[in-house]
Amino acid sequence: MRDGVISALIAYLVWGVLPVYFKLVGTVAPLEVLAHRVIWAVPFGAIIILARRQRDDVWRALTHPRMLAFLTISAVMIAFNWLIYIFAVQRGQIFQASLGYYINPLMYVVVGVVFLGETLRRFQLVAVIFAAIGVTILTFIGGQVPWIALSLAVLFTIYGVIRKQVAIGGMPGLFVETLVLFPLAMVYWGWLMNTGTSDFSSDDPVLSVLLVLAGPITVLPLLFFVLAARRLPFSLIGFLQFIAPTLQFLMGLLYGEVLTVAHMLCFGLIWIAVGFFVFDAWRAGARTAEAGR
Numbered sequence: 516m517r518d519g520v521i522s523a524l525i526a527y528l529v530w531g532v533l534p535v536y537f538k539l540v541g542t543v544a545p546l547e548v549l550a551h552r553v554i555w556a557v558p559f560g561a562i563i564i565l566a567r568r569q570r571d572d573v574w575r576a577l578t579h580p581r582m583l584a585f586l587t588i589s590a591v592m593i594a595f596n597w598l599i600y601i602f603a604v605q606r607g608q609i610f611q612a613s614l615g616y617y618i619n620p621l622m623y624v625v626v627g628v629v630f631l632g633e634t635l636r637r638f639q640l641v642a643v644i645f646a647a648i649g650v651t652i653l654t655f656i657g658g659q660v661p662w663i664a665l666s667l668a669v670l671f672t673i674y675g676v677i678r679k680q681v682a683i684g685g686m687p688g689l690f691v692e693t694l695v696l697f698p699l700a701m702v703y704w705g706w707l708m709n710t711g712t713s714d715f716s717s718d719d720p721v722l723s724v725l726l727v728l729a730g731p732i733t734v735l736p737l738l739f740f741v742l743a744a745r746r747l748p749f750s751l752i753g754f755l756q757f758i759a760p761t762l763q764f765l766m767g768l769l770y771g772e773v774l775t776v777a778h779m780l781c782f783g784l785i786w787i788a789v790g791f792f793v794f795d796a797w798r799a800g801a802r803t804a805e806a807g808r
Contacts, residue, residue: 519745527755530762534612548729556689577691592677608663614653624792625643650781656777
């Protein structure tokens with residue numbers, strides 16, 4: 516349990532302060548940052564796959580047409596998710612990015628009810644209603660549709676649903692996804708290098724090193740999350756997952772984003788929704804544990 520909590524905290528802390536990294540590479544176009552994130556995740560991921568002896572899992576996914584098809588689709592979903600997130604941070608929209616990851620768990624609940632025939636529990640329903648009211652307030656009072664938040668939540672939800680169709684671990688799955696995206700990323704980066712428009716150069720070694728670090732920054736938190744998921748009950752994971760968007764929200768304040776009345780009302784309702792969601796997850800976990808005794 517202790518190791519699981521430590522691993523989860525590392526994962527969510529890294530994801531929470533990720534805006535700092537994307538601000539540091541803020542002069543680089545979001546698409547090029549995405550390309551480097553994919554390119555450098557491959558060799559770094561390969562080291563972890565070899566160290567954890569998961570080559571067979573990767574090979575099985577690459578040679579199984581159905582698994583590879585699902586992972587190709589999930590790779591496209593996560594690539595768009597990453598691109599929008601990078602764009603949001605670089606354009607001073609960290610609040611919206613934070614909002615997207617707050618409502619993502621609630622969107623999972625809605626998908627389960629609408630598409631999988633699951634029953635919506637009372638506190639889950641209350642959480643979804645509060646979240647919906649919060650997003651509506653931001654849309655109408657704030658005068659803007661929070662498309663970044665909604666896009667991030669929708670894409671990540673689709674990504675999660677697709678990944679549930681594939682019997683593969685988190686780390687091997689991510690490695691196959693980056694392998695799928697790798698050729699496109701390399702072609703795009705090659706074109707940037709040939710046209711002299713790439714920000715990766717010896718003229719700015721610090722920036723180039725930062726772009727290489729996109730690899731471990733992508734892979735390491737997932738590795739710690741996988742380690743945590745094996746050791747912790749779902750109810751505790753459900754609580755800890757809100758650390759990342761909370762830190763992202765604080766990053767928005769740190770970088771001077773304007774917290775409007777609409778934002779305050781929206782986030783206030785979202786936090787109430789999160790409270791109901793966490794309480795419901797804790798209660799469901801307690802019931803499961805009691806039934807197992």
